[in-house]
Amino acid sequence: DTGVSQDPRHKITKRGQNVTFRCDPISEHNRLYWYRQTLGQGPEFLTYFQNEAQLEKSRLLSDRFSAERPKGSFSTLEIQRTEQGDSAMYLCASSEKQGAVGGYTFGSGTRLTVV
């Protein structure tokens, strides 16, 4: 297992288009997280899955955002009707049952640019 994989690495889209990102966590990790990092800021929590259940969503996650983790394996994050303010690095992380205590393993992120 080579770690957490995210696809694509970069995405440029026109305002108003829909985009979908994929995250493949470490296979034995049952917890998965999405964070967003804008320029000059630290990562901000978006949402958290334990297996296939989405247990928490941040208020940052507007109705245009939806995340899924079917079968408790990979996860997708979809943004509908993208806006320029959605431009950011979207980070996925996974962990074992200890949560943050055991330390997250982060992917390299998907950089979204909305033009």
Add this chain to the structure above:
Amino acid sequence: AQSVTQLDSQVPVFEEAPVELRCNYSSSVSVYLFWYVQYPNQGLQLLLKYLSGSTLVESINGFEAEFNKSQTSFHLRKPSVHISDTAEYFCAVSRGGGGSNYKLTFGKGTLLTVNP
């Protein structure tokens, strides 16, 4: 809710010099504290963490951080830096104990640049 303040956005140092990256946190409950490092074009990697016990924690590559509850600080130090330590460093906090300790709150990061 927790918050983290990293007092320096950029820290330039010369190779083999000591460095301290400052981090202060705010929380009304007990916390766990973390330092993550992000090298260019890579994901964040856990550098070290404080959960409980000894207030001084060390990483395998020579960094150390000390938890100071009275000053609500968790500063990161290294006595002698290398060019390869050039990266962005993020301090983070989560709620301590059981329950919702899965969520990290990050600071804005400190860019450490080590010059020859």
